[in-house]
Amino acid sequence: MTTLAGELAPPRAARTRVPLGLAAGAAMLVALLGGSALAPVLTSYDPYAQNLNAMLLPPSAAHWFGTDNYGRDVFTRVLYGAAIDLRIAVLAVVFPFVFGVVAGAVAGYLGGWADAAVMRAVDVITAVPFMVLVIAIVAFLGPGELNILVAIGVVDWIVFARLVRGEVLRDKNLEYVTALRALGFSRARIVLRHLLPNALPPAAVFLASDIVLVILTTSTLGFLGLGVRPPAPEWGLMISEGRTFIYTGWWAAAMPGFACMYAGIAFILLGDGLADLLRVRGQ
Amino acid sequence: MLRYALGRIGQTVPIALLVTILIFLLIKLVPGDPASAILGDRATDASVAALRHQWGLDRPIWEQYAVYMRNLATGNLGTSLRYQSPVADMLPARTSVTFFLVVYSLVLSVAIAVPLALVAAAYRDRWPDQVIRASMALPLAAPAFWVGILLLIVFSLKLRLFPADGYGGGFADHVRHLFLPALTLSYAFASVLCRNLRSSLVDVLQTTYVDFARAKGLRRRVVLFRHVFRAALLPAVTLIGVRLTYAIGGSVVIETVFAIPGLGSWMVDSILARDYVVVQTLTLMFALGTMLINLATDLIYPLFDPRLRMG
Amino acid sequence: MTEPGLVVDGLTVEIPTSRGVVRAVRGVTLRVAPGEAMALVGESGSGKSMTCRAIVRLLHPPARITAGAVRFQGRDLAALSEPEIERIRGTGIAMVFQDPMSALNPVLTIERQVAEVLPAAAGGPRERRRQVVALLRQVGIADAERRLRAYPHQLSGGQRQRVMLAIVLARRPAVLLADEPTTALDVTIQAQILTELRRLQAHLGMALVLVTHDLGVVRRTVQRVAVMYAGQVVELAPTAALFARPRHPYTAGLINSVPSVDRRAALAPIPGTPPDPVGLGDGCAFAPRCPIASAECLRGEIPLRAVADGHWSRCLKAHVVGGARVAGTAAQGS
Numbered sequence: 013m014t015t016l017a018g019e020l021a022p023p024r025a026a027r028t029r030v031p032l033g034l035a036a037g038a039a040m041l042v043a044l045l046g047g048s049a050l051a052p053v054l055t056s057y058d059p060y061a062q063n064l065n066a067m068l069l070p071p072s073a074a075h076w077f078g079t080d081n082y083g084r085d086v087f088t089r090v091l092y093g094a095a096i097d098l099r100i101a102v103l104a105v106v107f108p109f110v111f112g113v114v115a116g117a118v119a120g121y122l123g124g125w126a127d128a129a130v131m132r133a134v135d136v137i138t139a140v141p142f143m144v145l146v147i148a149i150v151a152f153l154g155p156g157e158l159n160i161l162v163a164i165g166v167v168d169w170i171v172f173a174r175l176v177r178g179e180v181l182r183d184k185n186l187e188y189v190t191a192l193r194a195l196g197f198s199r200a201r202i203v204l205r206h207l208l209p210n211a212l213p214p215a216a217v218f219l220a221s222d223i224v225l226v227i228l229t230t231s232t233l234g235f236l237g238l239g240v241r242p243p244a245p246e247w248g249l250m251i252s253e254g255r256t257f258i259y260t261g262w263w264a265a266a267m268p269g270f271a272c273m274y275a276g277i278a279f280i281l282l283g284d285g286l287a288d289l290l291r292v293r294g295q
Numbered sequence: 296m297l298r299y300a301l302g303r304i305g306q307t308v309p310i311a312l313l314v315t316i317l318i319f320l321l322i323k324l325v326p327g328d329p330a331s332a333i334l335g336d337r338a339t340d341a342s343v344a345a346l347r348h349q350w351g352l353d354r355p356i357w358e359q360y361a362v363y364m365r366n367l368a369t370g371n372l373g374t375s376l377r378y379q380s381p382v383a384d385m386l387p388a389r390t391s392v393t394f395f396l397v398v399y400s401l402v403l404s405v406a407i408a409v410p411l412a413l414v415a416a417a418y419r420d421r422w423p424d425q426v427i428r429a430s431m432a433l434p435l436a437a438p439a440f441w442v443g444i445l446l447l448i449v450f451s452l453k454l455r456l457f458p459a460d461g462y463g464g465g466f467a468d469h470v471r472h473l474f475l476p477a478l479t480l481s482y483a484f485a486s487v488l489c490r491n492l493r494s495s496l497v498d499v500l501q502t503t504y505v506d507f508a509r510a511k512g513l514r515r516r517v518v519l520f521r522h523v524f525r526a527a528l529l530p531a532v533t534l535i536g537v538r539l540t541y542a543i544g545g546s547v548v549i550e551t552v553f554a555i556p557g558l559g560s561w562m563v564d565s566i567l568a569r570d571y572v573v574v575q576t577l578t579l580m581f582a583l584g585t586m587l588i589n590l591a592t593d594l595i596y597p598l599f600d601p602r603l604r605m606g
Numbered sequence: 607m608t609e610p611g612l613v614v615d616g617l618t619v620e621i622p623t624s625r626g627v628v629r630a631v632r633g634v635t636l637r638v639a640p641g642e643a644m645a646l647v648g649e650s651g652s653g654k655s656m657t658c659r660a661i662v663r664l665l666h667p668p669a670r671i672t673a674g675a676v677r678f679q680g681r682d683l684a685a686l687s688e689p690e691i692e693r694i695r696g697t698g699i700a701m702v703f704q705d706p707m708s709a710l711n712p713v714l715t716i717e718r719q720v721a722e723v724l725p726a727a728a729g730g731p732r733e734r735r736r737q738v739v740a741l742l743r744q745v746g747i748a749d750a751e752r753r754l755r756a757y758p759h760q761l762s763g764g765q766r767q768r769v770m771l772a773i774v775l776a777r778r779p780a781v782l783l784a785d786e787p788t789t790a791l792d793v794t795i796q797a798q799i800l801t802e803l804r805r806l807q808a809h810l811g812m813a814l815v816l817v818t819h820d821l822g823v824v825r826r827t828v829q830r831v832a833v834m835y836a837g838q839v840v841e842l843a844p845t846a847a848l849f850a851r852p853r854h855p856y857t858a859g860l861i862n863s864v865p866s867v868d869r870r871a872a873l874a875p876i877p878g879t880p881p882d883p884v885g886l887g888d889g890c891a892f893a894p895r896c897p898i899a900s901a902e903c904l905r906g907e908i909p910l911r912a913v914a915d916g917h918w919s920r921c922l923k924a925h926v927v928g929g930a931r932v933a934g935t936a937a938q939g940s
Contacts, residue, residue, distance in 0.1 A: 136313045139589075140582040141544030144562070148578045151566040152324035224436060231438050232548055236563055251441055258448055269441035276436020503708040506664050510703075511723050511773060512696025515688065521722070525713050 034285025040278035048094035057085035059092040059245045068261035078263040080254060086264055089245035090271045096246050098275065100160060101226045105219060107165040112172025113208070113215055119173065120180030121203050130177070134170045142167060146229060150238045160239055164226055175218055179211035213290045220283025224276045231272055247272050303593050307586055314586070318579045319363050322571055367579075373572035377565065382576050385561075390580070392462055393550070393557035397542050399473050400480035401535065407481065408488035415489070416496035428493070431486040439545055443479040443552040450475060460554035476553040480545050484538045491534050495527040502526075529596075536592025540585045609677055611813060612638040612661070612699065612781050617674035617684070619653070619660050619837075626884040630656040630669065632837040635910070638781060643807060643814040645824040645845075647860070648834035651880055654817045657834075658783040660684075662701050663691045678781070696723060700779035704786040706766035710758040716742075716769055717754035723776045741772040745802060764795035771802055781813040782806075788823060800827050821864050825849060830916075833857045836881055836891035839910060843917040853919035853927050855896045890920070898923055 047054060063083030071078040077086035119130035137145065149163035183189065184207060192202050233239030234248025242249055247268040254265030330346040366373070372382040415427040434442065451459040463472040499505060500523060508518045547559035554560070558577060565573040619631035631653045638644055646654045659665050661676050661683065676683040678698060683691060695701075703709040710719060720738045727733040735754065742750035745768040758766055767787060774782060784803065788796040800823060807814050816828055824831055824845065831848045833841040833856065841854040852858040859876040878895035889904040890896070896903070903922055913924045921927060 132310070132313065135310045136317055138540075139310060139314045139586050140318075140578060141540050141585055143541075143544030143547055144578060144581045147547060147562070147566070148318075148321055148574060149324065151574050152321055152571065154326065228438050232440060235438070235440050236548065236551065237567060248438065248440075251438070251444070255444060258444070258452070262448065265441075265444060269438060269445070272441065273433075273437040277433060280432065280436055501666060503703050503705065504711045506659075507701075507703055507709040507770070508711065509664060509692075510662060510695055510701040512692060512694075512700075512777065513722060514692060517722070522711050522714070526711065529713070 031285040031288040033281045034289055037278050037281030037283075037285055040274065041282065044094055044275060044278065045098065048091050048098070051088065051091040051095070055085065055088040055091065057088040059084060059089045060243055068257060068264065070261070071263055077267045078261065080250070080264040081257050081261065086250075086267050089250060090247070090267055093245040093247045093250065093268065094271065094275070096157075096240060096244060097227055097230055097272070100157060100230050100240075101223050104161050104164040104226045104230075105168065105222055107161075108168035108222070109172055109215070109219055111165075112169035113176045113211070115169065116173035116176030116178075117180050117203055117208055117211065120177040121184055121199065121207060127177075130173060134173060137167055137170050143229065143232065147233070147236070147238060150233060155233075155238050155241055157240055160230060160233060164229065168222065168226070171218065171222065172215055175215055176208075176211045179214060180207050183207050183210055213286075217283050217287045217290065220279050220286060224279045224283075227272060227275055227279075231268075299597070300594055303590060307590055311583070311586060314582045315364065315367070315579065316360065318575060318582065319360055321578065322575050325571060372576045375565070375570055375573045377568045377570045377573070382573055386580070389556060389558045389561050392555060393543075393546055393559060395469055396473055396477055396480065396546055396550070396555065396557060397539065399470075399477035400484070400542055401539065403477055403481040404485040404488055407485040408492060411485075412489045412492035412496060415493040416500065419497055424493075428490070431489045434482050435486055439479055439483065440548045440552050442482070443476065443549055446475050446479055447553070462556055473555070476549045476555060479552075480542055480549050483545065484542060487538060488531060488534060492527065492531050495530050496523065499523050499527045532592070532596055536588055536596075539588050543581060543584060609680075611640045611642070611678075612636075612815075613675075613677040614657070614661065615675045615677060617657065617660055617676060618672050619656050619665065619669055620672045621669040623884070628883040629886055630837055630883065631660060632886065633674065634834070634837070634839050636832055636839065636842070638813050638815055640780065641807070641811050641813055642830065643804070643816065643828040644830045644832065645828040646815055646817045646832050646834060647819065647821065647824055649819060649880060651836075651883065652834040653837040654834050655785050656837075658701060658785055658815065658817055661783060662695050662699055663688075664701070696777040697779055699781045699783065700774045700777060701783040701785065702767075702770045702774060702787055705790045706763060706770055707758060707790075709770060710766055712758055714757075715754065716756050716758070716761070720769065720773055720776065723773055737776075741776055742769070744775060745769075745772045745806075746798070747772070763791050764798065767791060767795075767799050768802065771799075771806060775806060775810070778810055779812060781815065783815045783817070785817045786819070787816070789818070789820070796823070803827070821860060833860070836883070836886060838891065838920065839918075840892065840920040841918065842910070843914075847914065847917050853913050853917060853924040854892075854921045855898055855923075855927055856892045858927055859895075890922075898926060 061084065063079070066075075066079050066083040067081055069075055069079040069083075075085050075087065077090060080086055080089070115130050119127040140148075145167050146163045149166060150159050153159040153162065180203075189202060189206065192206065193199075230239060231246070231248030231251070234246040234250075235252045236248075237252065240246040240249055242253070250268040251265045254261065254263075254268070257264060328343070328347075330343045370383055372386065374381050375385065378385065411427050411431065415424045418424045447459060450456045457475050458472050461472055463469050504526075505518060505522055508522045509515075546557060547562055549555070550557045550559035551563050558580065562574060562577045564570075565577065614634055614636040617631055617634045618629065621628040621630055634653070634657055636644075636646075636657075646657065648654045656665070656669070660671055663671075663683065663686075665671070671684050674684065678694065683694060683699075686694070710716075717735065717738055720741060721734050724734060724737055727737060729736075738754065739750045742753060747753060747765055747768050753761065753765070753769075758769075761769070770787075782803075787803070788799050791799060803814065803816070804827065806812060814828070816823070818824060828845055830842070830844050832839050833848075833854065835856050841848065841852065841857045843853070848857065849861065852861055856876070859874075862874045863876060865873060876895055881891050881894070888907050890899065890908050893899040893903045908920055908922060910918050910920045911924070913919045919927075
C-alpha cells in the first residue's frame with residue numbers, strides 16, 4: 013500500500029496590493045503639490061498684483077477660476093494658497109505627532125506619576141473645545157503663521173498621546189513583552205524597538221485625518237481674520253474676502269473652498285488607504 | 296452607582312481648577328503689557344496704571360490668580376470694554392442662543408444619521424451602503440463655514456426659503472432662523488454618527504445573540520428593535536457626548552457666518568475688538584460647559600449599558 | 607405522505623470569498639427520526655455548524671444554500687420565505703449555540719430574554735413571570751426568582767447555558783440543534799448540561815442533533831453518529847457500531863487520537879492538516895492524510911455507501927478499515 017500522506021502546501025500568501033484609496037489620495041496630493049510648486053510656471057499671473065480693470069470677472073479661458081474683487085486671478089491665488097495651507101498643515105502636525113507619540117508611549121508604559129501627569133494635561137486641554145482653545149491662544153498671541161503653529165502645537169498633541177498610550181497599555185501586557193523583560197532587555201529598548209513600532213501605524217493613519225483637521229482649522233482662522241494676514245492667498249482668508257461679493261462674484265469665495273475640500277479628500281483617501289494597507293498586513 | 300457618580304464628580308473638580316489656571320495664564324500670552332493692549336487707543340499713563348492696579352498686575356502671580364478666582368466665585372466675570380457692561384449680565388441671553396443652536400444641530404444630526412445608518416447596515420457592502428458612506432465621508436473635508444456660506448447662498452438668498460441671519464423672536468421663529476446654521480453644524484457630527492452607528496449595527500448583526508434571538512423564532516422586527524438597536528445604539532451615546540463639544544467649538548464660526556447673537560460670535564467680536572477679558576471669560580465658560588457635558592455623558596452611559604453598572 | 611422527523615437531502619452551502627468559492631457543506635444527507643439523539647462530529651471547519659445554521663436558515667451572507675433540500679413537516683425549509691421560516695424556528699426546530707455568554711443579549715435581563723418567547727399570558731405580566739420562574743427551575747437553576755432581574759454577565763457559564771435551555775424548553779420544539787453546547791464549559795458542568803439535555807429530550811420527545819468535536823461526549827449521549835470532514839458526511843452509524851468498528855480512516859484516526867484510561871497503545875494523531883476549503887474538488891478530501899489511500903481515491907465522486915446495517919461510509923476501502931491498527935500503520939511507514 014502506498015501512502016499518499018504528503019504535506020499540503022501552505023496557503024498562498026495574500027498579495028499586498030496597494031489599496032485604490034491610497035493610490036488615489038496620493039495622486040491627488042501629488043497633483044496639488046506639483047501644481048503649487050509649479051505655479052509660477054503654470055500661471056502667468058501674479059497672485060498679489062491688483063488689476064482694478066478686471067474686477068470680479070467670471071471664470072473664462074483667460075481666468076479659469078475668475079477674478080476677485082481686486083482683479084486678482086483666483087486660480088493663481090488658489091495654487092499659491094495651496095503652498096501656504098499645506099505648509100502650515102504639515103508643519104503644524106510635526107510637534108503634536110512627535111510629542112504626542114512620545115508622551116503617550118511614556119505614559120502608557122511607565123504608568124504611575126508619568127501617566128498621571130500626561131493624562132491630567134490631556135484632561136485639562138480636552139476640557140476646552142478644540143477650536144475655542146486654538147482661537148483663544150491665537151487671539152492672545154496675535155495673528156500670523158507662527159502663532160497658528162504654536163496654538164495647534166499646544167492643543168493637538170493630546171490626540172496622539174491618547175492613541176499611543178492606549179496601544180501601549182494594551183500591548184505591554186502581552187506575553188511577548190514579559191518574555192523580553194525576562195530576557196533582560198531594558199525598558200527603554202522594549203518601548204523603542206517593540207511597543208512604539210506597533211503603535212506607529214495607527215498613529216500614522218490618524219495623522220492623515222489630523223492633517224485634514226489642521227487644514228480646516230487654518231482656513232477657519234483665516235476666515236475669522238485671526239490667521240494668516242492679507243494679502244496672502246490663504247484659502248480661508250480668500251473665502252472671507254470673497255464673501256462680501258457673493259452676489260456679484262460667487263467664484264471668489266467658492267473656489268478656495270473647493271480647493272480645501274480637494275486637499276481634505278486627498279488626505280482622507282490617503283489615510284483610509286493606509287489603514288487598509290496596514291490591515292491587510294495583519295495589523 | 297451613587298459612589299461612582301460622586302467619584303466622577305470628585306474627579307472633575309481638580310481638573311476644573313487646573314483649567315481655571317490654564318485660562319488665567321492664557322492672557323499672559325499677550326505680547327507687551329496687557330493693560331495698555333486692552334486700553335488700546337484710550338490708554339493714558341494714568342488709566343494704564345489704574346487698570347494694572349485693579350487687576351493686581353503689580354503683585355505676584357499667585358495673588359493675581361487669587362484675585363481672579365475670588366472674582367469668579369463672587370460672580371464678577373469681568374466687564375466688556377466694548378459694550379461697557381458686565382459680562383455676567385450679557386451671558387444668559389447669549390448662552391441660551393448658543394444652547395438652542397447646539398441642541399438643534401444635535402437633533403438634526405440624529406435625524407439624518409440614524410435612518411442612513413440603518414439603510415447602510417441593512418444593505419452592507421451593496422450600492423446603497425457605498426453611496427451613503429461616500430456622501431457621509433466627503434463633506435468632512437469641506438470647511439464648515441464655507442458650507443454654511445454655500446447653504447446661505449442657495450437656500451436663503453436664491454431660494455428665499457430661510458432667513459439669512461439673526462435669531463428671530465419666539466420659538467417657531469428661532470427654528471426658522473437657526474435651521475441653516477444648525478444644518479451646517481450638524482453634518483460633521485451626522486457623518487461620524489452615521490459611520491459609527493453603521494459599524495455598530497453591522498457588528499451587532501453578526502453576533503451570536505442576534506442569531507439566537509432569530510433562532511428562538513422571534514419576528515424580524517422584534518429582533519431588530521429590541522435586540523439589535525439597543526446594543527448598537529450604546530456606543531453612539533458616548534459619541535454624542537464627545538461630539539457635542541466639537542459642535543460647541545464649531546458654533547463659534549457658524550454664529551459668525553450667520554450673524555447669530557450667541558457666545559461664539561461674541562467671542563470672535565471680542566477678539567477682533569481686543570476685548571481680552573471677555574475672551575478669557577468666554578473661554579472659561581466654554582470649558583465649564585464642556586466639562587459638564589462630559590460628566591453628564593459619563594453618568595448617563597451606565598444607565599444604558601448594564602455591564603458598566605457597579606455591582 | 608409527510609416524512610416524520612428532519613431530512614437533510616444533498617445540502618450544499620457555498621461562500622464566495624476573495625480567494626474563490628468555499629464549499630463549506632457539500633451534498634450532506636442526514637435523517638433525524640423523531641425523538642432520536644444524533645451527533646454530528648468533526649473538526650473545526652468540517653461544516654457541521656454550517657449545516658445546522660443552514661437548516662434553520664441562519665447563514666450569514668454571503669454564505670448561501672446553493673443546492674439540496676431540508677424537509678421538515680412536509681415542507682422544504684431551504685425554499686421557504688423568511689416569514690415562513692420564522693414560524694418554524696423555535697417551535698419546530700430550535701438551535702442553541704456554543705458560547706452562552708455571547709448567545710445571550712448582554713443588555714437585556716434574563717427574565718426579558720426568556721419571557722419574549724412566551725405567548726401573551728392570560729394573567730398578564732405576573733403570570734408571565736411565574737412561567738419564567740417555572741421554566742428556569744425546570745432546567746435546574748436554583749434561586750430562579752433572584753435571577754430574573756440579572757444580566758447574563760452576572761451568571762456563571764453553566765447557568766447561562768441552562769437559561770438557553772429554558773428558552774428552548776419554552777417553545778417545545780420537535781428538533782433541537784445543539785451547536786457545541788458544552789465546549790465553552792468546565793468539564794464538570796459539561797456533564798450536568800448533557801444530562802439536562804437528555805432530560806429535556808425525554809420530557810418533550812424532542813429529537814436532538816448534537817454538534818461536537820468531543821468524542822467522549824458522543825459516546826455517552828447519542829444513539830447515532832454522523833462524522834463530517836471537509837463539508838461532507840464521511841461516516842454514519844449507530845454509536846456502538848462506530849466505536850467498535852469504524853469504517854472510515856478519518857473516524858478511526860479520530861478515535862485513536864483521543865486519550866482514554868484503558869488504552870495501552872500510544873496516541874496517534876492524524877498527520878497533516880485539513881484541506882484548504884477553496885478548491886475542493888472530486889475525490890476523497892481525506893486522501894492526502896490517509897494511510898490506506900491509493901490512486902482511485904483521488905478521482906470521481908465517491909458516494910456514501912451502506913457497509914453494514916444502518917452503517918454508511920464514504921470510503922472506497924471501508925472493508926479494510928477497523929480497529930486501532932490502521933492509524934498505527936501510518937506512523938510506522940508501510
